[in-house]
Amino acid sequence: MIRRALLAVLAAAVLGACSAPPLRVYALSGAGGGDEGLRVTALAKDGQLLVSFSLADGLTRELRQAIDSGLPATITYVVELRRPAALWFDGTVASATVTATVRFDNLTRQHQLSRTIDGRGEEPRVTEDEEEVRRWLTEFDRLPLFSTAQLEPNMVYYVKVRAHARPRLSGGLFFWPWGRGGKTGFAPRFTYLGDDRG
Template sequence: MNVQPRTLHLLRVFAVASVLVAIVHAEPDIAVTPIARDGQVLVTFDMTDAFGPDVRDAIQSGLPTTFSYEVELRRVSALFDRTIAQVTMTASVRFDNLTRRYQMSRSIDGRVEDARPTEDQEAVRAWMTHFERIPLSATAALEANGEYYVRVRAHTRPRNAWFFWPWGGAILGHANFTFIQ
């Protein structure tokens, strides 16, 4: 097969461009840390790189923006992993252009747990992406020396995508642990 140098050069340029596009549009990541303490399984998680210019612009325009997190505690088994507990966390923010303030709220399983205003954009970023010691389950539901994992699946609204993707655009985080009693 005789490939012309110009065609080979174009293929190389296309390959490099594809890699650069993938790096620029890399999905955010979720760091998950489960802890078993005082009879509870608590989870801390942080979604990194989720607060890019497109999210900031959407918020600054006054568009209500919501990050939803499905947090699951699952037991590892040979065939199908069993869900022990599940919690849905929601963090929302809306910017008021008249007062120049952000109104933030958080809910757990549909119940508003906290709501507050702020003028600080960094506080909004932390509010939307960082959750500390969220109670997930009582340790009484766990078997001693059992293998478990916590999975966090995040969805953002409005959904920003640079291309059409027909499947769900969830961002995933995962952490394994062994429950030692």
């Protein structure tokens, strides 16, 4: 009996440790919440749901140092179109993954910038302007990520964005790396009234 109880406690602890990050995200879910640094807006127009988001403190000192050291730095944004549920977890209608990557060449002193949306790459760019690098990594304006055909009229939706940067460099307890999650932001809830009336 004692052996079984201790085994159950052990299994629960391991499971809890492994599932800690997603549980934390679920706890924060809900329109209007999330981290202050990640601002999200959504606009339905021309059959598309245009999502804009900016990560205010996305280019942290650690990430800047990583970029300067020549490491490729990527910020990944997981954008989810969600429908609130009263008695259960909110449902995800659609999701898209947006990545912005920068790599700095210390020889030419140029930043190579690239972005992908759901794996589809845009034309890479080269710049020496650090402000442009910051904007490239942290500001996204009116990305046509979702089609309004996925939305039902008169239903309430919201957009949730989770952002996390790689490489993850901030410290914590050396044997407890799970304290360094990303940031989460939510667009205000909106009621989809129909085509082109967002």
